[in-house]
Amino acid sequence: MIIQQLVYHNKMIINESKTKEIVFLRPSSKRLHRFPSVDGIDNVDNAKLLEVILPNSFSVEMHVMYILSICSQRIFLLKRLRDQGLPVHYL
Numbered sequence: 001m002i003i004q005q006l007v008y009h010n011k012m013i014i015n016e017s018k019t020k021e022i023v024f025l026r027p028s029s030k031r032l033h034r035f036p037s038v039d040g041i042d043n044v045d046n047a048k049l050l051e052v053i054l055p056n057s058f059s060v061e062m063h064v065m066y067i068l069s070i071c072s073q074r075i076f077l078l079k080r081l082r083d084q085g086l087p088v089h090y091l
Contacts (some may be wrong), residue, residue, distance in 0.1 A: 009072040022047045024056050 007014055022042050046055040046062060053063040 014041070020044045020047060022054070022056055071087060 019041050021043050022045070023043070044055055048054070053066055055062050
């Protein structure tokens with residue numbers, strides 16, 4: 001309950017409905033020593049911070065797939081606009 005002591009000492013309030021916990025692990029970690037979670041806080045496998053997806057394994061695969069899907073959607077929309085007659089110099 002170190003987190004709760006830190007919060008109390010600094011006169012902070014944790015909004016449990018908006019707070020998530022992520023534990024970053026080394027990919028080749030043999031031992032899994034987990035710290036106790038804070039009561040009422042959800043433990044997640046990945047987090048999105050400033051549009052960057054951070055998984056607990058520090059792999060970039062999930063973020064790259066996210067960016068590729070966004071690019072694919074934008075290209076599809078641009079092709080639809082071109083097919084509808086929008087002049088090419090706007091694209």
